[in-house]
Amino acid sequence: xxxxxxxxxxxxxxxxxxxxxxxxxxxxxxxxxxxxxxxxxxxxxxxxxxxxxxxxxxxxxxxxxxxxxxxxxxxxxxxxxxxxxxxxxxxxxxxxxxxxxxxxxxxxxxxxxxxxxxxxxxxxxxxxxxxxxxxxxxxxxxxxxxxxxxxxxxxxxxxxxxxxxxxxxxxxxxxxxxxxxxxxxxxxxxxxxxxxxxxxxxxxxxxxxxxxxxxxxxxxxxxxxxxxxxxxxxxxxxxxxxxxxxxxxxxxxxxxxxxxxxxxxxxxxxxxxxxxxxxxxxxxx
Amino acid sequence: xxxxxxxxxxxxxxxxxxxxxxxxxxxxxxxxxxxxxxxxxxxxxxxxxxxxxxxxxxxxxxxxxxxxxxxxxxxxxxxxxxxxxxxxxxxxxxxxxxxxxxxxxxxxxxxxxxxxxxxxxxxxxxxxxxxxxxxxxxxxxxxxxxxxxxxxxxxxxxxxxxxxxxxxxxxxxxxxxxxxxxxxxxxxxxxxxxxxxxxxxxxxxxxxxxxxxxxxxxxxxxxxxxxxxxxxxxxxxxxxxxxxxxxxxxxxxxxxxxxxxxxxxxx
Numbered sequence: 186x187x188x189x190x191x192x193x194x195x196x197x198x199x200x201x202x203x204x205x206x207x208x209x210x211x212x213x214x215x216x217x218x219x220x221x222x223x224x225x226x227x228x229x230x231x232x233x234x235x236x237x238x239x240x241x242x243x244x245x246x247x248x249x250x251x252x253x254x255x256x257x258x259x260x261x262x263x264x265x266x267x268x269x270x271x272x273x274x275x276x277x278x279x280x281x282x283x284x285x286x287x288x289x290x291x292x293x294x295x296x297x298x299x300x301x302x303x304x305x306x307x308x309x310x311x312x313x314x315x316x317x318x319x320x321x322x323x324x325x326x327x328x329x330x331x332x333x334x335x336x337x338x339x340x341x342x343x344x345x346x347x348x349x350x351x352x353x354x355x356x357x358x359x360x361x362x363x364x365x366x367x368x369x370x371x372x373x374x375x376x377x378x379x380x381x382x383x384x385x386x387x388x389x390x391x392x393x394x395x396x397x398x399x400x401x402x403x404x405x406x407x408x409x410x411x412x413x414x415x416x417x418x419x420x421x422x423x424x425x426x427x428x429x430x431x432x433x434x435x436x437x438x439x440x441x442x443x444x445x446x447x448x449x450x451x452x453x454x455x456x457x458x459x460x461x462x463x464x465x466x467x468x469x470x
Numbered sequence: 471x472x473x474x475x476x477x478x479x480x481x482x483x484x485x486x487x488x489x490x491x492x493x494x495x496x497x498x499x500x501x502x503x504x505x506x507x508x509x510x511x512x513x514x515x516x517x518x519x520x521x522x523x524x525x526x527x528x529x530x531x532x533x534x535x536x537x538x539x540x541x542x543x544x545x546x547x548x549x550x551x552x553x554x555x556x557x558x559x560x561x562x563x564x565x566x567x568x569x570x571x572x573x574x575x576x577x578x579x580x581x582x583x584x585x586x587x588x589x590x591x592x593x594x595x596x597x598x599x600x601x602x603x604x605x606x607x608x609x610x611x612x613x614x615x616x617x618x619x620x621x622x623x624x625x626x627x628x629x630x631x632x633x634x635x636x637x638x639x640x641x642x643x644x645x646x647x648x649x650x651x652x653x654x655x656x657x658x659x660x661x662x663x664x665x666x667x668x669x670x671x672x673x674x675x676x677x678x679x680x681x682x683x684x685x686x687x688x689x690x691x692x693x694x695x696x697x698x699x700x701x702x703x704x705x706x707x708x709x710x711x712x713x714x715x716x717x718x719x720x721x722x723x724x725x726x727x728x729x730x731x732x733x734x735x736x737x
Contacts, residue, residue, distance in 0.1 A: 211542055212541060256602070258602050259602055260604075262542065263538070275595075288604070288607040290605065297561075309565050309612065310611075312649050313611065313637025313646070314635065333650070334650060364547050365553070366528065420547060425544060
């Protein structure tokens with residue numbers, strides 16, 4: 186049953202060295218505070234899954250926490266490349282990492298298969314794509330009814346998924362709104378799920394019946410971290426800090442500048458610092 | 471006086487506007503970020519007000535006031551007809567055959583419209599690791615047609631791409647069909663210098679229209695393969711006042727919006 190926990194405790198109880206973990210958020214609701222807590226606790230040999238491993242995986246890879254990444258777009262969205270991830274893939278710095286690369290369609294279908302309890306996902310994809318020849322997990326099946334050859338990829342089943350969301354009610358049900366991305370599937374596909382939220386409200390009784398709500402029994406732990414997705418955003422609370430994404434390109438370009446930034450903004454910081462970081466990104470009242 | 475001043479517009483502006491003209495009011499367009507996004511929104515703000523713009527973050531029928539920095543900016547969701555989950559986006563809408571135009575950019579492109587955005591060099595030991603395909607591998611095969619837009623350079627337009635991120639016409643001819651791909655693939659390439667269309671048989675991109683003031687030599691000098699030109703070569707109509715104003719206003723609003731967060735932060 187879901188527990189409301191301080192973030193450091195939620196992370197410590199649910200993430201372990203060697204785990205396969207997803208910190209999901211499709212450009213929105215990225216669980217930055219949870220990722221930073223994981224960095225502070227110094228986990229090792231993680232297999233990191235994410236469709237769009239942007240700043241937080243650049244940071245985790247740059248800190249040497251990842252053994253392997255499974256992804257479909259390893260870029261800084263709208264800005265360019267991820268320089269710490271590049272350094273690891275191109276130069277093995279600070280350690281070599283294994284790469285399992287898919288398309289978005291492949292990852293989205295694989296998460297959905299994980300949520301559905303299926304062993305694999307089947308879809309029309311990867312035709313003529315070079316990824317099919319470099320990733321042994323991209324295979325094919327023949328439709329028993331039509332004979333069409335379709336792509337197959339293994340289901341994604343993380344040991345633990347972390348997401349950020351708008352709010353929880355007092356019972357621990359969680360509401361996700363806006364660009365919902367892959368948040369629901371990431372939670373349902375995982376053995377354990379940890380959710381950071383902007384706030385807790387008394388009840389969800391007045392919500393529209395078709396909204397995306399994750400029932401409390403699908404979640405292991407909830408931590409209240411206002412601003413917890415910065416520099417990503419939380420629809421209805423604060424906007425994306427595009428300037429921070431542009432700035433990251435410069436920070437991550439240099440190994441020493443990266444280390445100094447991580448020390449000041451992550452290691453010597455706490456989850457409580459996130460609220461102040463989004464103050465200027467909240468709509469004027 | 472520079473060439474741009476004489477013409478009254480830049481090659482990039484001409485590229486974006488030429489690309490916008492290719493889109494129709496009833497198109498359902500899957501929009502790639504960057505140059506395609508600007509072209510699609512200029513189309514929406516000029517001759518195609520009812521065009522459906524879809525970004526891979528799940529926003530369907532979006533009408534942003536400023537160009538998004540990422541495919542997941544909040545503005546896309548706030549102005550969309552509906553926002554769906556990412557699996558639904560790729561399964562029902564793209565794979566389901568509901569996209570008329572997939573609009574892509576390219577880091578590396580060959581003459582058959584195959585695109586590389588994955589690696590420069592060898593895949594296992596890349597010289598440069600690029601972001602990868604994201605949605606593009608399936609946009610390229612499930613959209614009914616694909617338009618490509620990119621600025622010309624010898625580094626970008628090459629004889630042989632390093633990695634087949636998104637399949638165009640493969641080796642040309644009926645290669646798509648042989649792989650069981652039943653969509654048309656790349657039917658249009660708009661660069662900063664010219665408009666290109668595939669040869670009906672070989673599927674090799676052929677220049678059909680030069681932008682105003684552009685010579686054949688300029689097109690060849692910035693392209694890594696031997697360029698074929700159509701027998702009846704057109705000149706692309708110069709941007710109209712409305713097109714230029716719309717594009718420049720959109721870019722000014724975008725610049726102000728994205729710098730806004732930085733300034734407020736500094737204050």
